[in-house]
Amino acid sequence: MAKSADYNLGPNTFPRGWFIVAESNELDAGPLAVRFFGQDLALFRGASGKAVLLDAYCGHMGTHLTDSKSSMIVKNNEQIEGDSIRCPYHGWRYNAEGHVDDIPYSDGPCPKSASIKSYPVVDNMGCVMAWYDPDGREPDYEPPKLPEWDDPRWVRWELDHLGELNIHPQEIIDNIVDVQHLGPTHGAPSEYFENEIKDHVCIQRQGGPMQLYQTYLNTSTWYTGPGILLSKQEFSGMVVFELIANTPVEDGLVKCWHGCLVKGSEDVATEADIVIAKQSQAGALEAFSADFNIWQNKRPALKILQLKTDGPFRTGRKWYSQFYAAPADVSGIQNTVNGIHLTEGLKTADQAGYNIDEGLTF
Ligand code: FES
Ligand SMILES: [Fe+2]
Structure with a gap:
């Protein structure tokens, strides 16, 4: 298969922009493990209804945040708290911005180095749309809305x-x-x-x-x-x-x-x-x-x-x-x-x- 470089598209491998990453109702059944832009991603809906897209892997020991069915906190439906999600392995809690804000067995400050990337996401016309920019900039246009x-x-x-x-x-x-x-x-x-x-x-x-x-x-x-x-x-x-x-x-x-x-x-x-x-x-x-x-x-x-x-x-x-x-x-x-x-x-x-x-x- 031909690659972006073969088409001489530019320095980036993946295009910046708003993209569909799921149909909105797919999140009703719980968190999803998805893969886009060459990366594993964790997609879930918080208690407020907000859709959240994070890089998949926990900063603690690399567990995929949304790819476990057998972990007890997943089985018990205890993974989502507010708009945050707990890692299925040791329960570190990630907020919608991708920062750890609670570790169940530590009173100390949560390590900033455990933070993972959070992507701008909107629910729009029955679709979950995410902004991807390899250069890390904020959205520079609005997704289409009919x-x-x-x-x-x-x-x-x-x-x-x-x-x-x-x-x-x-x-x-x-x-x-x-x-x-x-x-x-x-x-x-x-x-x-x-x-x-x-x-x-x-x-x-x-x-x-x-x-x-x-x-x-x-x-x-x-x-x-x-x-x-x-x-x-x-x-x-x-x-x-x-x-x-x-x-x-x-x-x-x-x-x-x-x-x-x-x-x-x-x-x-x-x-x-x-x-x-x-x-x-x-x-x-x-x-x-x-x-x-x-x-x-x-x-x-x-x-x-x-x-x-x-x-x-x-x-x-x-x-x-x-x-x-x-x-x-x-x-x-x-x-x-x-x-x-x-x-x-x-x-x-x-x-x-x-x-x-x-x-x-x-
Ligand atoms: S690997 Fe995520 S909390 Fe330990
Ligand atoms: Fe056509």
């Missing part, structure tokens, strides 16, 4: 857990600028197509006839950072937001999720709306699976033989490289890629007379 998530007219997604894919996320990101696969792969060729880049956001607007439902599809799709894609899709009177998320597990191995938030027919979504929403998500997953299947079986595209009538792959890759760049280089990269990017032979959304961006905040 106001429709909190509108009872809309049927919320339950995520499809697509598991791990043995490719570099670059191959997934390429899709946002890849106009010419939409016909052959998805049966929905673009009649108009454009990309717009605004700093950490990369937008695609496109539309055309859609074979599957014999209708016309308009979409506005955007990455907020390197890991979370949302796509507003209008067809046959339906409005759907699709979520596709990728989070690096190892260099060249990525975990993916998928879901659809679907507009219902009444002020409060009905049972029938819920059925239609589930069908929509299944249909969207089938379309996405066509990409997934190609990615699984292709060789890495370390260089793309780009035609003028392909989408702006090089620009898209440059945009993506900002997340691997040294902090001092990020704004320089953004300045070189910000703006509208057109593809030869294709109309813009304006020229085609479509605007489905209304109400979207990128």
Whole structure:
């Protein structure tokens, strides 16, 4: 499998940004051992409801904080206290900031050297999202949030857990600028197509006839950072937001999720709306699976033989490289890629007379 260095993405192995690390309801069953960014991590929900993500290994003797089922304090459900977690081995207690604040058999001060890294985490649209930055900086943008998530007219997604894919996320990101696969792969060729880049956001607007439902599809799709894609899709009177998320597990191995938030027919979504929403998500997953299947079986595209009538792959890759760049280089990269990017032979959304961006905040 190809690695970040093979794509010349920058000095960092893993991209900075907001990433999905779990579906929120996964934490209801107790703490989780997860692995992302080449690291073992401990994920749990504190008593206040706050989701906490820590480096996995206890500073005392290296025990994984959330990977024991047999330790008695785990069995007794005594591991979580407030928003803190006790190590299953000797019971040292870690707070949400990753500092030891209690040792059951010591009155002395807790050693600061036992502290472990804590990651910024938010519960957002049914997902646990964590901020990862190899340079240790605080978040410099907000994760995406759709106001429709909190509108009872809309049927919320339950995520499809697509598991791990043995490719570099670059191959997934390429899709946002890849106009010419939409016909052959998805049966929905673009009649108009454009990309717009605004700093950490990369937008695609496109539309055309859609074979599957014999209708016309308009979409506005955007990455907020390197890991979370949302796509507003209008067809046959339906409005759907699709979520596709990728989070690096190892260099060249990525975990993916998928879901659809679907507009219902009444002020409060009905049972029938819920059925239609589930069908929509299944249909969207089938379309996405066509990409997934190609990615699984292709060789890495370390260089793309780009035609003028392909989408702006090089620009898209440059945009993506900002997340691997040294902090001092990020704004320089953004300045070189910000703006509208057109593809030869294709109309813009304006020229085609479509605007489905209304109400979207990128
Ligand atoms: S290894 Fe964690 S408390 Fe001892
Ligand atoms: Fe695709």
